[in-house]
Amino acid sequence: xxxxxxPVDVLLVGFGWTAAILGEELAQAGLEVLAxxxxxxxxxxxxxxxxxxxxxxxxxVRHEMFQEPARQTITFRNNHAQTALPMRRLGSxxxxxxxxxxxxxxxxxxxxxxxxxxxxxxxxxxxYGADFIPEGMTIQDWGVTYEELxxxxxxFEYLCGTSGVAGNLNGEITAQGNPFEGPRSRDYPNPPLxxxxxxxxxxxxxxEAGFHPFPAPASNTSRPYxxxxxxxxxxxxxxxxxxxxxxANYSKSTPQTTILPVLLNRSNFSLRTNCNVTRIKLDRSGKxxxxxxxxDSSGEEHEQPADLxxxxxxxxxxxxLLLLSGIGEVYDPxxxxxxxxxxxxxxxxxxxxxxxxxxxxxxxxxxxxxxAIDDFNGDNFDHGPHGFIGGAYVALWTTGGRPILxxxxxxxxxxxxxxxxxxxxxxxxxxxxxxxxxxVMSYNDAHLDLDPTYRDAYGDPLMRLTFDFHDNERRMSRxxxxxxxxxxxxxxxxxxxxxxRQGPYSIVPYQTTHNTGGAVMGDDPSTSxxxxxxxxxxxxxxxxxxxxxxxxxxxxNPTGTVGALTYWAAEAIKTRYLKNPGPLVDA
Amino acid sequence: xxxxxxxxxxxxxxxxxxxxxxxxxxxxxxIPTDDTGAGAxxxxxxxxxxxxxxxxxxxxxxxxxxxxxxxxxxxxxxxLPLTPAQLYSAAIRAVDQHCRDFFxxxxxxxxxxxxxxxxxxxxxxxxxxxxxVDSRSFFxxxxxxxxxxxxxxxxxxxxxxxxxxxxxxxxxxxxxxxxFIGRHGxxxxxxxxGILGRDGFI
Numbered sequence: 001x002x003x004x005x006x007p008v009d010v011l012l013v014g015f016g017w018t019a020a021i022l023g024e025e026l027a028q029a030g031l032e033v034l035a036x037x038x039x040x041x042x043x044x045x046x047x048x049x050x051x052x053x054x055x056x057x058x059x060x061v062r063h064e065m066f067q068e069p070a071r072q073t074i075t076f077r078n079n080h081a082q083t084a085l086p087m088r089r090l091g092s093x094x095x096x097x098x099x100x101x102x103x104x105x106x107x108x109x110x111x112x113x114x115x116x117x118x119x120x121x122x123x124x125x126x127x128y129g130a131d132f133i134p135e136g137m138t139i140q141d142w143g144v145t146y147e148e149l150x151x152x153x154x155x156f157e158y159l160c161g162t163s164g165v166a167g168n169l170n171g172e173i174t175a176q177g178n179p180f181e182g183p184r185s186r187d188y189p190n191p192p193l194x195x196x197x198x199x200x201x202x203x204x205x206x207x208e209a210g211f212h213p214f215p216a217p218a219s220n221t222s223r224p225y226x227x228x229x230x231x232x233x234x235x236x237x238x239x240x241x242x243x244x245x246x247x248a249n250y251s252k253s254t255p256q257t258t259i260l261p262v263l264l265n266r267s268n269f270s271l272r273t274n275c276n277v278t279r280i281k282l283d284r285s286g287k288x289x290x291x292x293x294x295x296d297s298s299g300e301e302h303e304q305p306a307d308l309x310x311x312x313x314x315x316x317x318x319x320x321l322l323l324l325s326g327i328g329e330v331y332d333p334x335x336x337x338x339x340x341x342x343x344x345x346x347x348x349x350x351x352x353x354x355x356x357x358x359x360x361x362x363x364x365x366x367x368x369x370x371x372a373i374d375d376f377n378g379d380n381f382d383h384g385p386h387g388f389i390g391g392a393y394v395a396l397w398t399t400g401g402r403p404i405l406x407x408x409x410x411x412x413x414x415x416x417x418x419x420x421x422x423x424x425x426x427x428x429x430x431x432x433x434x435x436x437x438x439x440v441m442s443y444n445d446a447h448l449d450l451d452p453t454y455r456d457a458y459g460d461p462l463m464r465l466t467f468d469f470h471d472n473e474r475r476m477s478r479x480x481x482x483x484x485x486x487x488x489x490x491x492x493x494x495x496x497x498x499x500x501r502q503g504p505y506s507i508v509p510y511q512t513t514h515n516t517g518g519a520v521m522g523d524d525p526s527t528s529x530x531x532x533x534x535x536x537x538x539x540x541x542x543x544x545x546x547x548x549x550x551x552x553x554x555x556x557n558p559t560g561t562v563g564a565l566t567y568w569a570a571e572a573i574k575t576r577y578l579k580n581p582g583p584l585v586d587a
Numbered sequence: 588x589x590x591x592x593x594x595x596x597x598x599x600x601x602x603x604x605x606x607x608x609x610x611x612x613x614x615x616x617x618i619p620t621d622d623t624g625a626g627a628x629x630x631x632x633x634x635x636x637x638x639x640x641x642x643x644x645x646x647x648x649x650x651x652x653x654x655x656x657x658x659x660x661x662x663x664x665x666x667l668p669l670t671p672a673q674l675y676s677a678a679i680r681a682v683d684q685h686c687r688d689f690f691x692x693x694x695x696x697x698x699x700x701x702x703x704x705x706x707x708x709x710x711x712x713x714x715x716x717x718x719x720v721d722s723r724s725f726f727x728x729x730x731x732x733x734x735x736x737x738x739x740x741x742x743x744x745x746x747x748x749x750x751x752x753x754x755x756x757x758x759x760x761x762x763x764x765x766x767f768i769g770r771h772g773x774x775x776x777x778x779x780x781g782i783l784g785r786d787g788f789i
Contacts, residue, residue, distance in 0.1 A: 055740060
């Protein structure tokens, strides 16, 4: 029997970005808040200190900061005819573990989704007609609008000290920013990072091609910044070790550099690390969460009672916990009934490598130092003649030049031998990559459930992922990649290589850690797990955060939208739920 | 209940003499010493791989290694029941046996460079059949580990004298490029440095 511990007001399961935001919001409101984190405690000092943190082999190649498949992984298959097999080593995506979660080792590419993205189905039906949506595609509206989220996008950007330049300030289009973005109520808190030569070459070429390039929004601080919580960040030094690493310089926005110095000092907040939650407990009615069961580092089980339970772990982990806890009806792809595990989506990523004459010094960079165009994202262009839904941004990011994983070689270069070596010598300093970062719509055959065979280190079934790319995404990707090729040509390189995403989705090569869906939000309990405030439809004292609530995935990195949704939910909890605990929306 | 994730220091003595000879010969073909300069041999790649195989990587300490093991599709990734250390050991035995059979009793390390390249090209293409060992998976791992040993920080035993970084023009991990980020196109003026410093190779 697990030991039963004294109750708390709020239990946060997982301690990354969403938990840090909610922890601060709810502790500030006077509640007693406890966070349980499966990984270790870590902070800028000593864990991310120079120079040991700048170790490509240890962190980027050997995955030291990420979830260990040995403890927990997923099984994967492309379709229902296959038997899912375990993802034995990480590949396609790198979920985090430990305090700060994947928020510690992201690049800081900080976007807002477009206004139309939140009305995906309604917008497509209005502009192109319902017939435009292909058979099997299960896109839906989010139940929340861009206008409702705008103050929360803004709040998250000011928390992070995001560096950028407005493209649409209260409806006025500016000259320097992204003219396609939704209206923002004020400019970014910090100006754009300094430009690399690669981003300037991209900017010139994209203009020549007739597009609208702008400095991509970066949660890497371009100057010293004190955020609204009073936490001080330092100016980025362009060391080139953002993604897969912790930041030594307090320049990348993470829970550690923006919230934790305040939150960890609050007497009504506590954190327990190395505590892996294995179940959310419900009372006999099945309509009230009573707390959670967790296993500590010595293998002992504890029961932690709480009045309000919030799932704030990584997207896939939140869905896994709901599945293990038997909360909600599991989606059945045969009957299309059930909602839990439904509408899993991902990101469709392709690119064009350019080999230029200029010395680009790729090792001087920052995770979100980039130049982008948004002309072909979302519904920023007329899809009528193309017959697909969705889009992608095209960007040249100068994230760094870590030599093992961050080098490009021209097409036809052998994988080894003298020719490989010579190509490395000729191209490392003089190449860059244009990324095409595309949306993935949701489909009735892409979903998450429990695996019948394989178990994790805690003896629980692994979660099973069934997913492949669909024709709509392939056509979107081909179209936008061809636009990237136009930019590449205008850069007048020595040569370039187009890397289309071909074949079935593979769990092997790294693509993005942008797993979405499985516990999606919406207005209709028959097609969503949580309501527009991220509150579980069946269990009103249970909220679910993270990208698992996205009904489908847009063509942007998700963190900006995840942060905005978290502040939106926090406001609803503080101003409405706490006064009258119960459903915030009638089912 | 939860597997311990321990670090095991020290590398010497992981390989048998035959394994060391194979890895030394094979990595010297993957990144040869040639007109462009030092290769895997000068970089210390064999020492790097031996040390990696003796530690967490060799043990697949972070990997999910519970059965049942089944053949999957390429998209499902690595499904062998072997840790990297076990894969190297089994594959080297099988490749050397294959070489003895086809090259008059000589093992891989005793072949001339052209013959070695021919064998490596075969492994890369998934030939020959090596019994239980998948030759493509082995080649992929060997090739990746060789590149790691050439381009990782010298404190791991490879990239000695920064030969890999010097070849490509990477100046090593550095804290602050503030004064250089705006100097577009100029060569970076300072020599490579490692995590343990300028002479920080073991």
